[in-house]
Amino acid sequence: MFDTLIAGLLRGNVYALGAVGISLVFGVMNVVNFAQFSFFGLGAMLAWLFVAELGWPFWLALPLVLVICGGLGLLINIAVVRPLAKFLPLAAMLSTYAVSQILDNASQIAFTAEFRAFPKVLPTSNFHIGTMRFGTSDLVMLGITAVVMGAMAAFLKYGKTGQAIRATAQDQEAALQMGIPVSLVQHIAFVIASALGGLAGVFIALYVGVANPTSGLNVGMTAFVAATLGGLGSLGGAVIGGFVLGILEAFGIHFFGDSAREIIVFFVLILVLILRPGGFLGKVPLLSTEPLTGTFLGKGRPFTIPRWAWIAAAVVGGILIPVFGDNYLLTTGTQVLIYAVIAAGFTVTAGQAGVLALGQAGPIAIGAYTSALITINLGIPFWVAVPLSGISAAVLTSVLASPIWGVKGHYISIATLGIGTAIVAIIRLVLPQGIYGIPMPSWGDTLLATPVAYYLIDFVALVVTLWVMLRIRRSHLGKVISSVGSDEVAALASGVRVRDYKALAFAISAFFAGIGGSLLAHQYTYIDPTIFTMLMSLLVVTIVIMGGVGLPPGAVIGSVILIGAMELLRFTPELRIVVYGLVLILVVRFRPGGVLVRNA
Amino acid sequence: MSTPLLEVVDLARHFEGLKAVDGITFSVAAGEVVSIIGPNGSGKTTTLNLVTGTIPGHGGTITLEGERIDHGDTARIAEHGIARTFQNGRVFATLSVADNIEVGIHSTLDATRPFRRLSNLFALRWIPLIAELFVAIVGTPGSRRESAEIESVVATEIHRFEARLGSRRDDPAYSLSYANRRRTEIARALALRPKLLVLDEPTAGMNQSETAEVLAQLLELKAEGQAILLVEHKLDLVMTVSDRIIVMDGGRIIASGTPEAVRTDPAVIEAYLGRRRGAEEGATHD
Numbered sequence: 001m002f003d004t005l006i007a008g009l010l011r012g013n014v015y016a017l018g019a020v021g022i023s024l025v026f027g028v029m030n031v032v033n034f035a036q037f038s039f040f041g042l043g044a045m046l047a048w049l050f051v052a053e054l055g056w057p058f059w060l061a062l063p064l065v066l067v068i069c070g071g072l073g074l075l076i077n078i079a080v081v082r083p084l085a086k087f088l089p090l091a092a093m094l095s096t097y098a099v100s101q102i103l104d105n106a107s108q109i110a111f112t113a114e115f116r117a118f119p120k121v122l123p124t125s126n127f128h129i130g131t132m133r134f135g136t137s138d139l140v141m142l143g144i145t146a147v148v149m150g151a152m153a154a155f156l157k158y159g160k161t162g163q164a165i166r167a168t169a170q171d172q173e174a175a176l177q178m179g180i181p182v183s184l185v186q187h188i189a190f191v192i193a194s195a196l197g198g199l200a201g202v203f204i205a206l207y208v209g210v211a212n213p214t215s216g217l218n219v220g221m222t223a224f225v226a227a228t229l230g231g232l233g234s235l236g237g238a239v240i241g242g243f244v245l246g247i248l249e250a251f252g253i254h255f256f257g258d259s260a261r262e263i264i265v266f267f268v269l270i271l272v273l274i275l276r277p278g279g280f281l282g283k284v285p286l287l288s289t290e291p292l293t294g295t296f297l298g299k300g301r302p303f304t305i306p307r308w309a310w311i312a313a314a315v316v317g318g319i320l321i322p323v324f325g326d327n328y329l330l331t332t333g334t335q336v337l338i339y340a341v342i343a344a345g346f347t348v349t350a351g352q353a354g355v356l357a358l359g360q361a362g363p364i365a366i367g368a369y370t371s372a373l374i375t376i377n378l379g380i381p382f383w384v385a386v387p388l389s390g391i392s393a394a395v396l397t398s399v400l401a402s403p404i405w406g407v408k409g410h411y412i413s414i415a416t417l418g419i420g421t422a423i424v425a426i427i428r429l430v431l432p433q434g435i436y437g438i439p440m441p442s443w444g445d446t447l448l449a450t451p452v453a454y455y456l457i458d459f460v461a462l463v464v465t466l467w468v469m470l471r472i473r474r475s476h477l478g479k480v481i482s483s484v485g486s487d488e489v490a491a492l493a494s495g496v497r498v499r500d501y502k503a504l505a506f507a508i509s510a511f512f513a514g515i516g517g518s519l520l521a522h523q524y525t526y527i528d529p530t531i532f533t534m535l536m537s538l539l540v541v542t543i544v545i546m547g548g549v550g551l552p553p554g555a556v557i558g559s560v561i562l563i564g565a566m567e568l569l570r571f572t573p574e575l576r577i578v579v580y581g582l583v584l585i586l587v588v589r590f591r592p593g594g595v596l597v598r599n600a
Numbered sequence: 601m602s603t604p605l606l607e608v609v610d611l612a613r614h615f616e617g618l619k620a621v622d623g624i625t626f627s628v629a630a631g632e633v634v635s636i637i638g639p640n641g642s643g644k645t646t647t648l649n650l651v652t653g654t655i656p657g658h659g660g661t662i663t664l665e666g667e668r669i670d671h672g673d674t675a676r677i678a679e680h681g682i683a684r685t686f687q688n689g690r691v692f693a694t695l696s697v698a699d700n701i702e703v704g705i706h707s708t709l710d711a712t713r714p715f716r717r718l719s720n721l722f723a724l725r726w727i728p729l730i731a732e733l734f735v736a737i738v739g740t741p742g743s744r745r746e747s748a749e750i751e752s753v754v755a756t757e758i759h760r761f762e763a764r765l766g767s768r769r770d771d772p773a774y775s776l777s778y779a780n781r782r783r784t785e786i787a788r789a790l791a792l793r794p795k796l797l798v799l800d801e802p803t804a805g806m807n808q809s810e811t812a813e814v815l816a817q818l819l820e821l822k823a824e825g826q827a828i829l830l831v832e833h834k835l836d837l838v839m840t841v842s843d844r845i846i847v848m849d850g851g852r853i854i855a856s857g858t859p860e861a862v863r864t865d866p867a868v869i870e871a872y873l874g875r876r877r878g879a880e881e882g883a884t885h886d
Contacts, residue, residue: 398726468737471736471737472733472736472737475735475736475737476702476706476709476712476736476747476750477712477732477733477735477736478736479695479699479702479703480703480706482692482694482695482699483692483695483699483700483703485694486692486693486694486695487690487691487692487693489654489686489690490686490690490691490692490785491692491703492653492654492674492675492678493652493654493674493678493683493684493686493690494678494683494703494704494706494707494788494789494792495675495676495678495679495704495706495707495792496675496703496706496707497675497719498675500719500725500729501729503726503729504729504732504733507729508733550694
């Protein structure tokens with residue numbers, strides 16, 4: 001019992017450090033900084049490099065890690081976040097999400113994905129109180145945190161710069177008017193937050209005893225939930241949130257096992273968002289004061305795609321490739337088609353309803369597993385399984401997401417990310433092994449197992465998807481959903497039940513994600529939970545943003561470029577993600593309406 | 601006397617101790633134009649926000665045609681028949697002028713939105729949504745007929761502002777001038793065929809000729825029998841168009857009545873000339 005409590009405190013310690021960084025940046029910049037998440041992984045890996053590989057003393061390594069992380073943070077702010085200040089915060093959030101993927105995978109390329117044993121710098125169980133064991137290492141970590149937090153509090157309360165940070169957090173405009181160098185303040189906040197992230201990363205490595213480049217995301221999500229729990233922007237709240245969550249989690253793991261971790265975090269997040277969206281210490285924002293929803297693009301006129309281009313695309317995709325393409329091209333083409341289905345279905349959520357959902361891997365996984373299970377166990381034919389998978393993904397995701405539609409802006413993106421992560425976590429809990437032997441489709445007695453047959457099936461699926469999406473877009477319903485993304489308050493005043501239509505848009509997107517998942521499962525004939533990663537969610541978002549979030553045909557172009565080109569260039573998976581991230585950052589920065597939209 | 605169209609009794613709302621609206625009571629009859637005036641911060645816009653459910657109230661009742669509408673559900677209040685515009689003009693920036701107006705029609709549609717009554721039942725809300733999706737994709741004879749009606753309402757509302765919006769029908773709203781956005785907003789509100797039209801400073805930021813245009817339009821609506829609740833700073837316009845004027849100060853109603861009665865009310869003059877001077881004069885008079 002006390003062991004669990006200690007474990008909770010130590011976990012909470014890490015989350016508190018991370019949460020303070022997230023809250024600090026959110027306070028002064030109004031941006032949820034996903035890049036922060038990566039510093040947890042990066043801090044751990046750098047410390048491992050210095051201590052385990054290079055044999056440097058820990059007391060030299062630790063400050064060096066902090067300096068490197070802080071410096072990287074500064075670089076990110078200058079290069080990526082600050083230039084987006086004039087756009088909606090959503091644009092900056094998306095870019096930091098891309099940065100975090102780039103950092104994680106660059107670090108994976110540098111350090112490989114292996115779990116590295118982290119050396120015991122200090123004794124870990126040299127003290128006993130009754131049955132409770134703990135070590136110097138634990139005391140030092142808690143001590144450092146206490147000192148850091150104390151110093152931060154004093155700095156914010158009494159320091160000139162600290163005052164400037166608080167002023168900026170309260171009112172950026174006014175702070176600027178008073179002569180506070182707001183951009184410098186934001187730089188400082190970013191540096192502090194990144195260094196804290198690095199520190200938290202080192203602590204995780206110390207505590208768990210292993211370091212891994214991709215561990216950042218999980219810790220980052222938890223730290224974000226902690227920051228939300230405490231009230232985004234409130235540093236005291238972040239500390240409390242961190243410890244509360246750490247202890248909750250430790251007890252959860254104690255009773256339900258390690259795989260329950262993500263699920264616990266997710267449910268805490270949803271509960272907080274529903275019951276007290278402002279967190280313990282934050283203020284609940286008034287309905288109309290947080291204009292964070294909506295698409296950050298908006299301005300700009302889409303190119304009209306001429307009829308001949310449609311016909312040309314249909315001829316190339318539907319005739320030339322199937323007739324002349326080799327198996328490699330057809331297999332790649334099938335991937336392009338499947339992702340185009342998923343992305344085209346996603347445009348109604350990301351573009352029209354203005355909900356930037358970050359967890360589409362969730363419904364894709366549901367679709368894939370539904371299809372695999374019902375074709376193998378119930379003998380249901382492929383043709384029936386595909387639509388059923390779509391329905392199952394739509395229904396299950398909608399039920400899970402039903403509480404979040406009153407939530408706004410950043411929170412909704414984070415909540416959808418949490419839902420996606422939780423879905424995959426639940427699948428991993430229930431079906432940890434992969435599923436083999438998912439049948440290829442057949443027609444009567446003919447097995448349609450050739451690449452060309454499967455390509456054509458998916459081509460038809462894409463044509464149907466585009467037809468449906470364009471029908472919706474042109475209908476009254478489509479306009480109503482767009483009004484929700486454009487201005488929620490005005491939509492409500494026009495009699496539009498905003499929450500319902502967001503949920504409907506999300507369900508439509510989940511349906512097509514489920515269809516896509518089913519098609520993927522039958523193409524691979526094997527699935528396991530590691531396929532449905534954050535990468536997949538990021539990919540869907542990047543495709544859609546590249547093509548122009550509101551435009552279903554744009555999704556096809558985005559898919560051709562991001563899936564087709566990457567495959568044909570034979571990039572490694574890690575390098576691909578780095579490229580996706582870069583593309584996302586560049587598109588958000590220079591072509592916020594997507595490649596098909598002229599800038600206004 | 602029959603029940604008034606809108607009846608507000610003892611309505612209150614505070615913001616962290618500040619009583620923005622402090623127990624006000626008023627009504628609007630069918631076909632009547634009622635204006636709320638008062639100094640900045642007197643609670644006018646808050647009153648509108650409360651009536652339209654944009655923000656929840658802290659006490660009091662609001663009824664429309666005898667039916668309670670103070671449930672705080674903005675979309676349902678719109679369905680009851682209250683349409684509004686906003687102080688700074690909120691249009692759907694990415695939608696065209698015609699589509700903006702079409703969204704305004706939303707709550708009057710039936711064939712396009714089958715089973716929409718179920719929308720108010722929490723557990724069954726998904727049924728009308730799925731039905732609406734189905735109709736949007738495949739269409740039904742009824743929905744096609746209704747589409748034609750939508751077209752005609754959009755045409756009527758654009759025609760109302762023909763000189764200004766006629767040529768901009770398919771342009772996205774963000775490309776419009778400020779005044780045209782506000783016209784689009786009014787057109788969208790009218791497309792709802794509201795029992796009560798709520799306008800929050802329709803002439804804010806407009807020059808003299810644009811203001812005159814708004815006045816002409818308001819008089820036209822009044823002649824059509826449209827009931828209007830108006831918040832407005834330009835007193836000439838208010839005096840011309842209103843049947844009745846409510847004067848607010850410090851979250852309370854300090855006077856109400858016909859334009860003539862209000863114009864000469866000493867409390868109103870005091871509120872408008874400034875409290876301090878009024879108070880000093882009051883002290884010497886005492």
